[in-house]
Amino acid sequence: MAGDSVTAVLAGEIDFASAPGLQEWLGAQISAHPGAQVLVDLGEVGFIDSSAIHVFVRARKLADTAGGGLRLVNTGGMVQRVLQVAGVYAHLCGGPAAS
Template sequence: MAEGRMTDTERAEPHQQPAGLSIVSNTTDGICVLTLTGEIDHHTGGKLRQALDVPDRVRPRIVVDLGRVTFMDSSGINIFIAAHRATTEAGGWLRLAAPTASVMRTLQIVGVDTVIDCRQTLRHALSN
């Protein structure tokens, strides 16, 4: 039996699709709560940007629950900063809740935690 040689293409790992991002929106006491699950990156950023869009809201109050976010790159940072500016200009606020350790580290390294209110739990983010 002859042994075949594998080409580089055959050895390469199969192309993996991005993990994706799930966004569930609810309202609690007039506060829009976005619960995110998955990864925030350039593949999923458009979906997050759309969920955070506040063009017709007066004094929007938004809490983003990050407790199930496994990864966030600079795309997420830029989206959150833009959303923070938009909600503030509309007389409202944006809070980030329950970031995982890796997401919190990213927020701290860039200094976003000093600009956007980050709360340890969703319950704390929903309270005044």
């Protein structure tokens, strides 16, 4: 339903081993809540790699297509830096990173 939001609070590491499960779960949430804004809270995530970035970019595209959106929140430290270096911070987090 439009206007709904879904929040996913993630913890630990998101890497090659865990990315497929996350992709499946996010896809299911987006399908179950078309038009919803999906907020992915990364405050307790200590590590991401390119696999995680791929999952988030793909999920954002899926959410946009479903009439909703996806935004990463509570990024900081290494996670924020990886998103910045990859050039996807503004696209996935909705604005410029704090210096």
